[in-house]
Amino acid sequence: MTTTTAAGTLTLGDKTFNRLGYGTMQLPGSGVWGPSADPENARRVLAKAVDLGINFFDTADAYGPFTSNLLMRDTFAPYQGNYKNIFISTKVGQTRQGPNLWTPDGRPDYLRQQVELNLRTLGVDSIDLLFLHRIDPKIPLEDQLGELKKMQDEGKIKHLGLSQVKIPELQAAEKIAHTDAVQNLYNVTDRSDEDVLDYAEQHKIVFVPWFPLATGKLANEGSVLKKIADKYQASPAQIALAWLLKRSPMMLPIPGTANLDHLAQNVAATAIKLSDNDFQAIANLK
Numbered sequence: 001m002t003t004t005t006a007a008g009t010l011t012l013g014d015k016t017f018n019r020l021g022y023g024t025m026q027l028p029g030s031g032v033w034g035p036s037a038d039p040e041n042a043r044r045v046l047a048k049a050v051d052l053g054i055n056f057f058d059t060a061d062a063y064g065p066f067t068s069n070l071l072m073r074d075t076f077a078p079y080q081g082n083y084k085n086i087f088i089s090t091k092v093g094q095t096r097q098g099p100n101l102w103t104p105d106g107r108p109d110y111l112r113q114q115v116e117l118n119l120r121t122l123g124v125d126s127i128d129l130l131f132l133h134r135i136d137p138k139i140p141l142e143d144q145l146g147e148l149k150k151m152q153d154e155g156k157i158k159h160l161g162l163s164q165v166k167i168p169e170l171q172a173a174e175k176i177a178h179t180d181a182v183q184n185l186y187n188v189t190d191r192s193d194e195d196v197l198d199y200a201e202q203h204k205i206v207f208v209p210w211f212p213l214a215t216g217k218l219a220n221e222g223s224v225l226k227k228i229a230d231k232y233q234a235s236p237a238q239i240a241l242a243w244l245l246k247r248s249p250m251m252l253p254i255p256g257t258a259n260l261d262h263l264a265q266n267v268a269a270t271a272i273k274l275s276d277n278d279f280q281a282i283a284n285l286k
């Protein structure tokens with residue numbers, strides 16, 4: 001059985017995690033809204049991910065809201081045995097108005113409430129990594145990050161991260177609190193944040209690319225990666241992930257799936273070693 005260990009590891013604080021994680025956004029109902037269509041399957045997928053060596057899980061209060069967190073708590077709490085060393089990243093700073101609707105809200109009181117609700121719904125005493133889901137343009141950054149820094153000092157958050165940010169925002173943030181991870185849209189066919197990735201690599205910031213499979217477009221049979229995938233007797237999804245893993249040692253893809261076979265396939269991608277030529281050929285597809 002192939003496990004994630006082939007991709008190597010990254011470390012934050014006292015926890016080390018394999019360099020392929022799992023994103024929980026496919027688990028709530030359609031439009032990332034409401035309960036899972038099949039909660040039993042969702043819990044099976046989470047448990048299977050751990051069996052396959054995944055120990056980094058990305059979630060957010062806004063997924064459902066709270067559907068993904070509660071599924072994680074149901075599956076993993078009290079975080080003993082196999083589940084003892086799970087590393088959880090979650091996010092605050094977005095409100096939900098319905099399926100596929102998201103609105104940033106960075107009021108400090110709201111952020112504090114959401115950190116507390118993340119702790120409660122995940123069933124943990126402290127959050128390993130807390131992302132500000134979006135910087136709210138209506139609120140000064142020092143108020144948003146300042147509140148999260150206070151909660152870090154209170155021991156409720158271990159590490160802080162920012163999502164969908166540019167380099168000047170990272171530089172401004174560093175004056176308020178240290179950023180340990182960035183989570184930005186990045187995949188083979190959307191590399192508009194190449195400079196942010198390079199900056200993250202230079203500063204040893206973990207880079208978590210969201211939509212690593214371009215929401216499935218890179219994974220299907222019509223994928224631009226199909227030809228190279230055939231050469232490696234792999235699936236296009238696996239090549240998309242293998243390319244990300246080779247692109248940077250700070251890269252931590254978190255493909256999302258509610259399908260057990262896809263999960264196993266994504267994990268097996270960590271064992272694929274692309275040649276330098278194929279890596280470049282894929283880079284040129286952009």
Ligand SMILES: NC(=O)c1ccc[n+]([C@@H]2O[C@H](COP(=O)([O-])OP(=O)(O)OC[C@H]3O[C@@H](n4cnc5c(N)ncnc54)[C@H](OP(=O)(O)O)[C@@H]3O)[C@@H](O)[C@H]2O)c1
Pocket residue numbers: 022023024025026058059133163164183184209210211212213214215216217219220235237238254255256257258259261262263265266
């Ligand atoms: N920070 C942010 O603002 C932000 C925004 C979006 C997402 N995220 C995070 O990023 C994670 C990943 O994003 P995502 O799940 O939306 O998109 P994704 O990983 O790019 O793609 C997920 C889609 O690909 C399909 N898929 C997965 N593995 C496959 C495989 N091996 N073969 C064929 N199809 C496959 C899934 O369907 P099946 O269920 O059928 O496998 C699903 O439709 C999320 O779970 C979330 O944690 C963060």
